[in-house]
Amino acid sequence: MRTSAAIAILALTLSASASAWAEGRDPVAAEALFREGRAAADAGNFAAACPKFKVSYALEPTLGTLFNLADCEERIGQLAAAWQHLHQLLDQLPVGDDRRPYVQSHSAQIEPRVPRLRIVLTHAPAKTTVTQDGTPLQDSLLGVSVPIDAGAHHIVVSAPDHADKAYDVMITERDKRDLEVAVGPVLPRPVAPPPVIVKVAPKKSPLRTIGFVVGGIGLVSAATGGVFGALALTDNDKSNASCQGSVCTTQGAVNLHERAKTEALVADITLFGGVALVATGAVFLVLSRRHTEVRVVPAAGPTGAGLSLMGTF
DSSP states (O other): OOOHHHHHHHHHHTOOOOOOOOTTOOHHHHHHHHHHHHHHHHTTOHHHHHHHHHHHHHHSOOHHHHHHHHHHHHHTTOHHHHHHHHHHHHHHSOTTOTTHHHHHHHHHHHGGGOOEEEEEEESOOTTOEEEETTEEOOGGGTTSEEEOOSEEEEEEEEOTTBOOEEEEEEEOTTOEEEEEEEOOOBOOOOOOOOOEEEEOOSSSOOHHHHHHHHHHHHHHHHHHHHHHHHHHHHHHHHHHHTEETTEESSHHHHHHHHHHHHHHHHHHHHHHHHHHHHHHHHHHHHHTTSOOEEEEEEEEETTEEEEEEEEEO
16 A cells, blocks of 8 residues: 655655657646645645546646656546556656656556446448447447446447437446447438329319419428427427436436427427428419429438429419
């Protein structure tokens, strides 16, 4: 177990020396942050000290700051970060340096306590992505037991034409966890009906009737969109009641959130399509007394719907 004296000696022997200015560095600000971090650490406020050491190291990467950052992270339970920074420190200390044995020994003591999480992705289509706490994971990290800090973690699997699927996992010290993840359900894909071709006689035209029929269908579609929109709002409110930020406490809340997204998509498509059909019906009514051939081509996709109107007048 370390003593305060040992930490103080290492902090002094590893402290930063003056260095030349370089792009992206600020030795003066780094030194000021380092001293504030040491004062907070000496007062036992490691939660305030760690961010100061981290920014100080970014402004001027010195061995002393790196050691203090690793020591601070260990004390607030960020064992994976502390272990990684101790290894980084070992890589930079010269061979034969009398500080290496202490850093190496302490790194070995921390290693068994570091939690690890192995994320296994199954049945994944092309372009599937996995994020951990908002950060995308490289494909090479999937299936690998990776050091991770203890606490709650939020995993999201995303794939084209699929709903996102979320996983929440709680990791404790010394935990070795495997998490199998997969893509969410396939999103509904609206199918466009075949084109409708209407040939109009010079004197006797059915366009008036067609206009009323198409407009009526449009009104029904728009009303359907309103119903799905109301369902989406209701399910979203229910899921938000069980969620804090991006973390949901129950799988039921996650399922409600995913269902609300699907209902919102269906609402958008049917509402937009309904408005377009109503507009098309109005066009037919205007053209009902003219000699024309009109081709109505519906179109639908994963994110919307529409109509193309072509003809001769």
